[in-house]
Amino acid sequence: MDTNSLFCSLELVAGSGHTLNVEQRTALETSSAILKRNYKFHRVLLWGKILGLRKDYFIVQGRGEDEIKDRKNLYSFNCVDWFVLPTATDSMIEEVSKLGTGQFIGDPSFVYEINKRAEGPEAVEEEGLKVTEETRLAVTVHQIDEEASVVPRGAFVRSPHSLVQINRSFGGLSDAEANKLHNYLHFREAKNVKEKSILEMGDLNPALDFLDVLSDDIPKGSWSLQFECARKVCVLRSLLWLGLTFYHVPMTQQHGYIYTGDGTKNLNLPFML
Amino acid sequence: MMDLFNESMDSRQQSAAAFKAFMLKKSTKSNLNLYDHLTRLLMKVMDERPHDVVDVIEDMSREIKLTVFEDKQSTLRDLPQTTAAEQLAEQQRLLFAWLEDVGQEEELVETPFPNVSEIGFYLEQAGVGLGREEMQRIYLALKQLVESHGLPRCRLWGKILGTESSYIIAEADYREDEQVEEEEQSTDEAAEQEESEAKEAEENETKEDLPPQSIYKPPPAVPKEAIGVGTNKFVYYVCNEPGLPWVKLPSVNPAQITAARQIRKFFTGRLDNPIVSYPPFPGNEAIYLRAQIARISAGTQVSPQGFYQTGEEEGDEEETPHDNCEVNPDFEGLPVAEMADSLSIWAHHIQHILQQGRCTWVNLATKPEDTNEEEDDDEKEEGPDESEPEIGPPLLTPLSQDAEIFNTPPWSTKLSSTLTSQHAIAVVRSNLWPGAYAYAVGKKCENIYIGWGLKCTGKGYDPPLPPQPQKEYPSGPEITESVDPSVEDEEAMKEVLEEQQAAQEDAEETDEEEEENDD
Numbered sequence: 001m002d003t004n005s006l007f008c009s010l011e012l013v014a015g016s017g018h019t020l021n022v023e024q025r026t027a028l029e030t031s032s033a034i035l036k037r038n039y040k041f042h043r044v045l046l047w048g049k050i051l052g053l054r055k056d057y058f059i060v061q062g063r064g065e066d067e068i069k070d071r072k073n074l075y076s077f078n079c080v081d082w083f084v085l086p087t088a089t090d091s092m093i094e095e096v097s098k099l100g101t102g103q104f105i106g107d108p109s110f111v112y113e114i115n116k117r118a119e120g121p122e123a124v125e126e127e128g129l130k131v132t133e134e135t136r137l138a139v140t141v142h143q144i145d146e147e148a149s150v151v152p153r154g155a156f157v158r159s160p161h162s163l164v165q166i167n168r169s170f171g172g173l174s175d176a177e178a179n180k181l182h183n184y185l186h187f188r189e190a191k192n193v194k195e196k197s198i199l200e201m202g203d204l205n206p207a208l209d210f211l212d213v214l215s216d217d218i219p220k221g222s223w224s225l226q227f228e229c230a231r232k233v234c235v236l237r238s239l240l241w242l243g244l245t246f247y248h249v250p251m252t253q254q255h256g257y258i259y260t261g262d263g264t265k266n267l268n269l270p271f272m273l
Numbered sequence: 274m275m276d277l278f279n280e281s282m283d284s285r286q287q288s289a290a291a292f293k294a295f296m297l298k299k300s301t302k303s304n305l306n307l308y309d310h311l312t313r314l315l316m317k318v319m320d321e322r323p324h325d326v327v328d329v330i331e332d333m334s335r336e337i338k339l340t341v342f343e344d345k346q347s348t349l350r351d352l353p354q355t356t357a358a359e360q361l362a363e364q365q366r367l368l369f370a371w372l373e374d375v376g377q378e379e380e381l382v383e384t385p386f387p388n389v390s391e392i393g394f395y396l397e398q399a400g401v402g403l404g405r406e407e408m409q410r411i412y413l414a415l416k417q418l419v420e421s422h423g424l425p426r427c428r429l430w431g432k433i434l435g436t437e438s439s440y441i442i443a444e445a446d447y448r449e450d451e452q453v454e455e456e457e458q459s460t461d462e463a464a465e466q467e468e469s470e471a472k473e474a475e476e477n478e479t480k481e482d483l484p485p486q487s488i489y490k491p492p493p494a495v496p497k498e499a500i501g502v503g504t505n506k507f508v509y510y511v512c513n514e515p516g517l518p519w520v521k522l523p524s525v526n527p528a529q530i531t532a533a534r535q536i537r538k539f540f541t542g543r544l545d546n547p548i549v550s551y552p553p554f555p556g557n558e559a560i561y562l563r564a565q566i567a568r569i570s571a572g573t574q575v576s577p578q579g580f581y582q583t584g585e586e587e588g589d590e591e592e593t594p595h596d597n598c599e600v601n602p603d604f605e606g607l608p609v610a611e612m613a614d615s616l617s618i619w620a621h622h623i624q625h626i627l628q629q630g631r632c633t634w635v636n637l638a639t640k641p642e643d644t645n646e647e648e649d650d651d652e653k654e655e656g657p658d659e660s661e662p663e664i665g666p667p668l669l670t671p672l673s674q675d676a677e678i679f680n681t682p683p684w685s686t687k688l689s690s691t692l693t694s695q696h697a698i699a700v701v702r703s704n705l706w707p708g709a710y711a712y713a714v715g716k717k718c719e720n721i722y723i724g725w726g727l728k729c730t731g732k733g734y735d736p737p738l739p740p741q742p743q744k745e746y747p748s749g750p751e752i753t754e755s756v757d758p759s760v761e762d763e764e765a766m767k768e769v770l771e772e773q774q775a776a777q778e779d780a781e782e783t784d785e786e787e788e789e790n791d792d
Contacts (some may be wrong), residue, residue: 017723
């Protein structure tokens with residue numbers, strides 16, 4: 001969620017149980033202004049909080065010209081001193097998927113490794129796979145953004161230069177539209193999970209509908225749509241990444257998402273529905 | 274002359290009137306008439322005074338024809354439909370109504386419901402909470418609950434999120450008359466069960482050609498704990514949104530708790546939703562919710578050492594576990610820094626649930642007392658059901674003794690703020706039940722749970738496999754198949770038999786010969 005609107009949007013997502021206390025909020029607002037200037041971001045978003053056993057990570061995302069491609073993540077323990085997270089590459093993702101299990105510790109230099117035992121006379125020497133927690137954090141943030149970031153339809157436009165930008169004339173979804181899951185889109189490079197027929201494409205607008213729709217996610221039912229705060233705010237919660245909350249106030253421009261959780265994917269989802 | 278003039282005027286007027294009438298005639302296609310159209314057109318020209326008006330007159334005429342339809346007033350009126358938000362607002366408005374006859378006598382009595390605004394403030398410091406407005410609404414809803422049900426004491430337990438809607442849960446003490454009601458209810462149920470069983474037995478006797486009765490006896494059900502004890506110490510009320518009516522959850526029995534330990538399901542937000550799972554859960558979502566609340570309370574309700582004290586009784590042995598503890602009025606508070614550092618000064622104040630599903634162990638192998646006492650003496654069978662008594666950690670165990678599961682320490686502690694540590698509060702967070710928090714500062718301490726109602730499973734959830742199918746009949750010699758003899762065996766048998774026969778015949782011949790010899 002945008003750091004400009006922290007004071008009101010944190011109340012709207014508090015229905016999930018987590019919020020920032022006043023000290024952290026003020027520290028964040030101050031330091032995000034400095035970050036914006038130093039890294040030349042167009043806007044700074046509070047991405048969320050990953051809970052670790054000893055300490056929690058606060059994560060912030062800076063957006064540049066293109067909202068999808070120019071993204072940079074930073075982490076901090078006290079919302080004042082920020083460190084850049086490396087961009088996740090495919091090799092990093094693979095390493096973390098083998099080693100990164102259990103909860104986050106809270107120490108970015110902690111090293112996850114497997115103890116390889118020599119098996120028999122043909123001891124195969126494998127390179128000891130090691131992954132630091134910082135890498136694991138970068139990969140987790142990237143994966144959550146890929147699989148669970150949400151925006152309402154119409155909030156972002158793709159310009160003819162293929163730049164994804166905020167739609168300044170987005171008036172918000174109406175009450176009826178806000179109830180339907182197909183008005184919410186994944187905020188990532190479109191993967192076109194489901195082939196659309198020409199009839200369906202006829203209703204769509206290529207400037208607005210360039211992203212994948214949430215209702216095409218497998219398994220169906222992995223998103224929970226509710227109205228909170230006396231039915232004023234539409235809240236979407238992901239059941240695949242427990243802790244991701246998206247909020248939107250219908251008929252206004254306010255929307256955003258935040259992740260507060262332990263950074264583990266809920267692989268038991270098919271048993272739980 | 275004037276008459277002629279008048280006549281010609283009249284005729285001209287008449288023809289003018291006739292023509293006007295003609296112009297006023299409505300067209301059959303568009304319901305317009307030429308007279309009104311020309312009037313509007315000329316008025317428009319007078320108002321706008323465009324350049325080269327004669328060239329654009331046709332376009333203006335067309336525009337007027339297009340716009341004329343909007344002037345007509347529709348005979349339909351908007352029917353305002355109440356949206357869901359408006360309905361909820363109506364219900365929540367009642368929360369703000371206050372009774373005028375609540376006198377000042379109430380201030381002397383200890384308030385039965387907690388100061389939720391204060392709790393909300395401290396929880397916000399800890400980074401947990403539901404937002405100020407929502408907490409305020411919940412506060413008013415709790416007040417309504419206490420007043421309408423006449424509860425002696427009540428507390429906000431927390432919120433459990435669901436896929437369609439969430440539950441807000443309040444914990445309260447049982448009223449004294451409810452204990453009697455519950456006992457009557459349970460005896461009624463037992464009586465009904467016995468009656469239905471008796472009826473079934475009668476029906477079975479009258480039928481002929483009964484299929485063989487199953488000799489399977491289900492293991493005896495563990496009896497549930499009484500009201501006010503162990504897992505049923507408190508009663509829980511839930512609602513979906515503050516302002517909606519509170520629903521009371523039934524008391525829990527150990528079979529439900531053991532079943533809840535084996536399944537992993539999301540809550541949907543509807544209390545009557547059936548739980549489809551394996552192993553089959555005995556009940557619907559209301560009962561599953563109650564079982565999870567019991568497990569979460571037993572696992573995560575903590576407070577600093579000394580906040581609760583056990584009730585002192587005379588002649589207490591040290592080995593008997595205490596069942597009850599009460600708030601210690603002499604608690605002086607512990608320094609916050611100490612509380613945030615070590616776990617040994619925090620303690621559980623709710624009893625741990627044993628493997629059996631209860632807080633106090635019950636020996637199921639003891640036979641009921643109405644069998645013949647003689648038989649008891651003769652055949653005291655200590656069957657395989659006899660188990661060793663289960664012992665759980667006693668009440669008020671410090672948290673440092675909690676077992677580690679899946680290589681993660683079960684609790685994390687921290688101070689709410691490092692910059693202003695003089696006024697910070699100590700926060701304890703559970704890693705086994707994500708969403709369970711407890712805070713303490715000075716003499717105040719509170720627990721809350723806001724989460725999905727699921728325990729952390731570490732790697733993955735393996736649903737239990739179905740049991741082995743039961744053998745239908747005991748295997749004995751008369752029904753076991755024997756192997757058919759092969760050809761060599763048969764030949765061998767035949768030879769042996771022939772030899773025996775030959776030997777017998779020889780014996781008979783020798784007998785006959787002897788007899789003949791004798792003769």
